[in-house]
Amino acid sequence: MNxxxxxxxxxxxxxxLVARKRVIVACGTGGVGKTTMAAATAVAAAQSGRxxxxxxxxxxxxxxxxxxxDRLGNTPTEIDxxxxxxxxxxxxxxxxTFDDVVTRHATSSEQTEHIFxxxxxxxxSTELPGxxxxxxxxxxxxxxxxxxxxxxxxxxxxxxxxxAFFEAPKLLTRLLDNxxxxxxxxxxxxxxxxxxxxxxxxxxxxxxxxxxxVVDDAIEFFQAFQGMEEGFKQRADETLALLASDETxxxxxxxxxxxxISEALYFLxxxxxxNLSVHAVVINRILAAMSTSAEEAAQxxxxxxxxxxxxxxxxxLDHVNTAAGDGDRIAQLMAYVPDATLTTVPLMPSxxxxxxxxxxxxxxxxxxxx
Ligand SMILES: Nc1ncnc2c1ncn2[C@@H]1O[C@H](COP(=O)(O)OP(=O)(O)O)[C@@H](O)[C@H]1O
Ligand SMILES: [Mg+2]
Numbered sequence: 001m002n003x004x005x006x007x008x009x010x011x012x013x014x015x016x017l018v019a020r021k022r023v024i025v026a027c028g029t030g031g032v033g034k035t036t037m038a039a040a041t042a043v044a045a046a047q048s049g050r051x052x053x054x055x056x057x058x059x060x061x062x063x064x065x066x067x068x069x070d071r072l073g074n075t076p077t078e079i080d081x082x083x084x085x086x087x088x089x090x091x092x093x094x095x096x097t098f099d100d101v102v103t104r105h106a107t108s109s110e111q112t113e114h115i116f117x118x119x120x121x122x123x124x125s126t127e128l129p130g131x132x133x134x135x136x137x138x139x140x141x142x143x144x145x146x147x148x149x150x151x152x153x154x155x156x157x158x159x160x161x162x163x164a165f166f167e168a169p170k171l172l173t174r175l176l177d178n179x180x181x182x183x184x185x186x187x188x189x190x191x192x193x194x195x196x197x198x199x200x201x202x203x204x205x206x207x208x209x210x211x212x213x214v215v216d217d218a219i220e221f222f223q224a225f226q227g228m229e230e231g232f233k234q235r236a237d238e239t240l241a242l243l244a245s246d247e248t249x250x251x252x253x254x255x256x257x258x259x260x261i262s263e264a265l266y267f268l269x270x271x272x273x274x275n276l277s278v279h280a281v282v283i284n285r286i287l288a289a290m291s292t293s294a295e296e297a298a299q300x301x302x303x304x305x306x307x308x309x310x311x312x313x314x315x316x317l318d319h320v321n322t323a324a325g326d327g328d329r330i331a332q333l334m335a336y337v338p339d340a341t342l343t344t345v346p347l348m349p350s351x352x353x354x355x356x357x358x359x360x361x362x363x364x365x366x367x368x369x370x
Pocket of ligand 2: 031034035036057058155158
């Protein structure tokens with residue numbers, strides 16, 4: 001079931017991944033603690049002396065609060081902490097990242113201006129679903145090849161589709177190779193109808209749906225884009241190769257609760273179908289183990305049922321039952337990824353809101369749990 005049995009890293013512990021990988025991609029559905037675990041992973045790497053940077057997608061700015069700084073920008077801010085390495089943190093700004101990419105690949109400043117002023121570009125760079133994924137991949141590439149970081153940790157955008165992040169660069173390459181795209185960028189839009197009726201039909205249908213103006217903007221955008229395709233494609237290929245290489249590890253963050261485990265299972269299946277290996281599973285918010293067994297808790301509950309301690313007995317019984325259910329669900333999840341390393345992080349008494357708590361989670365993650 002695990003897709004890449006030849007990978008030499010399949011059995012690495014989380015500590016090994018943190019100490020050796022160049023890229024760690026945290027995936028999973030939203031709300032499970034993905035941003036927190038991504039940040040803690042960067043802290044763990046810094047604790048082992050590495051220069052680590054975490055790219056978070058966290059519009060709530062909660063991570064900035066947790067890190068004790070006012071705000072995070074689109075370039076790394078160094079976080080102070082008692083670690084021998086370095087932690088850089090940044091919050092992905094999709095629009096500025098897209099602007100940087102255009103500036104980098106443009107052949108002239110006129111071309112950059114032309115694209116920035118195009119309405120279609122403004123929409124694509126801010127609102128199009130998938131742009132956030134693509135720009136996260138772009139940022140990863142930029143940080144990795146800058147040579148300034150030993151490890152880049154990417155907190156993938158919250159999405160229901162497990163593969164959106166991995167497919168973003170492929171989608172672009174496919175678009176640029178597309179015949180309709182090539183016809184669209186033809187300097188003579190009239191050619192569309194004359195040369196290719198199918199493409200002309202597409203444009204006419206599109207015009208009816210989104211309005212002729214939007215289509216004109218799009219055609220103008222793709223024309224302005226000419227000459228930049230090679231740079232874009234090369235970069236997409238470069239990043240895909242990096243993601244597929246031994247330098248990258250994928251970490252699935254999940255919660256053991258009944259209502260979220262099925263989402264994690266679905267996520268794993270999608271990744272396996274796409275031949276992507278998961279190197280580690282982090283189960284976040286597990287309940288503290290109790291010395292009381294389920295039977296003992298049930299007996300106690302029966303005995304104290306009517307008395308003043310009935311509420312406490314019920315709480316203990318619920319806790320023990322939930323913890324037992326969690327164990328079963330974790331086993332069910334791990335059966336899909338037998339080669340992945342399992343790491344657990346307990347439910348903390350409060351939100352993770354300062355560096356000491358983040359450091360504590362980092363230590364738990366990097367404990368060799370094999
Ligand atoms: N192990 C934990 N114990 C207690 N609170 C946690 C734990 N992990 C995460 N949290 C809290 O849960 C909330 C959601 O975490 P976050 O990392 O933002 O999730 P995601 O990025 O998956 O949406 C945050 O307030 C965070 O502090
Ligand atoms: Mg998040």
